[in-house]
Amino acid sequence: xxxxxxPMATISRLSIYSRTLQxxxxxxxxxISSERLAKQCAVNPAxxxxxxxxxxxxxxxxxxxxxxxxxxxxKEILGLNRPWxxxxxxxxxxxxxxxxxxxxxxxxYVFTAAFDVxxxxxxxxLPSGVVIKHLEEVDEVVKDxxxxxxxxxxxxxxxxxxxxxxxxxxxxxxxxFAPIQxxxxxxxxxxxxxxxxxxxxxxxxxxxxx
Amino acid sequence: xxxxxxPMATISRLSIYSRTLQxxxxxxxxxISSERLAKQCAVNPAxxxxxxxxxxxxxxxxxxxxxxxxxxxxKEILGLNRPWxxxxxxxxxxxxxxxxxxxxxxxxYVFTAAFDVxxxxxxxxLPSGVVIKHLEEVDEVVKDxxxxxxxxxxxxxxxxxxxxxxxxxxxxxxxxFAPIQxxxxxxxxxxxxxxxxxxxxxxxxxxxxx
DNA sequence: ATAATTATGTGATATTCTTCACATTAATTT
DNA sequence: AAATTAATGTGAAGAATATCACATAATTAT
Ligand SMILES: NC(=O)c1ccc[n+]([C@@H]2O[C@H](COP(=O)([O-])OP(=O)(O)OC[C@H]3O[C@@H](n4cnc5c(N)ncnc54)[C@H](O)[C@@H]3O)[C@@H](O)[C@H]2O)c1
Ligand SMILES: NC(=O)c1ccc[n+]([C@@H]2O[C@H](COP(=O)([O-])OP(=O)(O)OC[C@H]3O[C@@H](n4cnc5c(N)ncnc54)[C@H](O)[C@@H]3O)[C@@H](O)[C@H]2O)c1
Numbered sequence: 001x002x003x004x005x006x007p008m009a010t011i012s013r014l015s016i017y018s019r020t021l022q023x024x025x026x027x028x029x030x031x032i033s034s035e036r037l038a039k040q041c042a043v044n045p046a047x048x049x050x051x052x053x054x055x056x057x058x059x060x061x062x063x064x065x066x067x068x069x070x071x072x073x074x075k076e077i078l079g080l081n082r083p084w085x086x087x088x089x090x091x092x093x094x095x096x097x098x099x100x101x102x103x104x105x106x107x108x109y110v111f112t113a114a115f116d117v118x119x120x121x122x123x124x125x126l127p128s129g130v131v132i133k134h135l136e137e138v139d140e141v142v143k144d145x146x147x148x149x150x151x152x153x154x155x156x157x158x159x160x161x162x163x164x165x166x167x168x169x170x171x172x173x174x175x176x177f178a179p180i181q182x183x184x185x186x187x188x189x190x191x192x193x194x195x196x197x198x199x200x201x202x203x204x205x206x207x208x209x210x
Numbered sequence: 211x212x213x214x215x216x217p218m219a220t221i222s223r224l225s226i227y228s229r230t231l232q233x234x235x236x237x238x239x240x241x242i243s244s245e246r247l248a249k250q251c252a253v254n255p256a257x258x259x260x261x262x263x264x265x266x267x268x269x270x271x272x273x274x275x276x277x278x279x280x281x282x283x284x285k286e287i288l289g290l291n292r293p294w295x296x297x298x299x300x301x302x303x304x305x306x307x308x309x310x311x312x313x314x315x316x317x318x319y320v321f322t323a324a325f326d327v328x329x330x331x332x333x334x335x336l337p338s339g340v341v342i343k344h345l346e347e348v349d350e351v352v353k354d355x356x357x358x359x360x361x362x363x364x365x366x367x368x369x370x371x372x373x374x375x376x377x378x379x380x381x382x383x384x385x386x387f388a389p390i391q392x393x394x395x396x397x398x399x400x401x402x403x404x405x406x407x408x409x410x411x412x413x414x415x416x417x418x419x420x
Numbered sequence: 421a422t423a424a425t426t427a428t429g430t431g432a433t434a435t436t437c438t439t440c441a442c443a444t445t446a447a448t449t450t
Numbered sequence: 451a452a453a454t455t456a457a458t459g460t461g462a463a464g465a466a467t468a469t470c471a472c473a474t475a476a477t478t479a480t
Contacts, residue, residue: 044438078410078417086409191408196319200317256430
């Protein structure tokens with residue numbers, strides 16, 4: 001292990017490894033080799049070892065990796081051995097589906113706040129117990145509900161302004177579902193989710209060009 | 211322009227450029243430089259020029275790119291100057307939200323088929339007019355409704371089996387929302403959408419490590 | 421016409437990321 | 451205890467990707 005800049009791609013893959021390890025745990029697999037893990041994650045075995053080498057030595061030579069141990073180590077690396085609180089902005093079609101979705105909770109992500117500007121929605125209580133607040137109250141609510149990450153599910157026209165307000169409220173991480181490239185200061189880390197980009201990619205590959 | 215293998219990353223970016231160009235069109239901007247376009251897309255200007263150079267010369271030196279022209283050219287490259295038919299498998303929480311979502315249509319993607327295995331759902335007619343079919347009928351329906359791309363929104367436990375059936379039915383492109391790495395033959399191109407991986411990425415950056 | 425300006429297209433360079441190949445270490449067998 | 455086997459950890463090589471820097475071409479101003 002050396003001290004080095006960690007590739008962004010490594011972080012994403014650690015995330016994938018952890019998903020697979022979680023499954024292996026549930027199947028009561030104790031030990032796994034980089035080769036078998038690699039096959040399940042659809043990556044190169046050396047890639048896994050390299051990725052892990054950035055952070056230490058987690059395996060046993062000649063044996064492999066202890067599934068539970070490795071999972072814990074990866075969670076530690078990613079900062080997942082603690083809950084993260086999410087604040088959703090824009091409780092519409094997509095937002096509602098997300099908030100109902102159990103997978104977030106399973107991975108330690110909890111929606112502790114929800115915002116909208118539609119008077120019909122503000123004040124409503126979600127099944128989880130969270131009450132939708134007006135975005136004007138974002139500063140206050142972010143503090144009260146200890147929100148760490150903002151999730152933007154507003155129309156794209158509102159996304160940039162929402163991002164600005166989140167940053168001002170002290171948010172340093174944003175998951176953006178609006179199909180627009182939002183601009184934020186360096187202190188804030190943005191990840192975009194845009195399905196149509198993935199579809200375009202498929203379209204390209206299916207077209208004769210690809 | 212040279213004949214060369216096109217980086218996967220280039221394809222994703224073309225998609226982003228096209229989104230921004232579409233907006234610029236709506237704002238009635240006629241011409242844009244790689245520099246300004248780059249800023250809006252959060253990439254390096256030379257990157258844009260390089261990406262485009264793989265496919266030809268689309269700009270005017272000293273001037274920039276004609277917005278409408280470039281948009282068309284990019285759509286042509288990606289294979290987007292035609293409609294693409296989608297078949298959704300698993301009309302649950304997420305599936306319903308996606309099918310209701312107008313953004314797909316706006317980009318030329320149409321859900322022409324929907325599948326489930328829940329007897330309560332099979333036979334129901336969606337607002338769009340599409341009737342949910344049983345997955346058993348996938349071969350037939352894929353042909354009838356000319357489905358090009360499969361969208362998997364089933365629980366992960368079902369995803370691999372669903373993928374197998376789609377491939378057998380002749381599908382060569384899959385957009386997979388189940389948080390699992392599905393295995394398919396080379397003829398089929400898979401893109402995965404997993405929000406929790408993005409969240410993990412944010413968590414990592416917010417943790418002291420990042 | 422000529423010079424000045426602007427912004428593309430691209431070869432060269434730099435960087436980042438991936439894979440190989442093997443030395444290293446642990447466990448197992450003889 | 452030595453030999454064998456297995457699979458990690460990692461330096462080096464390789465591939466892919468991004469950026470620089472400038473020659474080139476179009477436009478505008480003089
Ligand atoms: N629905 C999907 O499946 C889907 C898929 C991909 C991307 N998206 C993107 O997600 C976003 C939301 O999509 P949707 O279908 O849920 O739209 P929606 O119209 O159903 O919901 C948007 C919500 O945002 C709220 N809102 C508007 N402006 C706001 C502001 N300034 N502050 C706070 N809240 C505000 C609205 O009141 C509404 O409740 C869009 O950008 C869309 O492109 C949605
Ligand atoms: N809901 C979300 O916001 C969200 C977010 C991220 C990822 N996902 C993923 O998307 C998938 C669907 O999530 P959901 O919340 O919509 O679940 P859901 O349970 O609401 O819907 C799943 C649907 O798939 C159907 N189904 C099950 N097995 C099937 C099979 N073999 N063939 C066809 N249909 C089948 C079910 O009948 C149901 O209608 C899951 O893998 C989930 O992890 C969902």
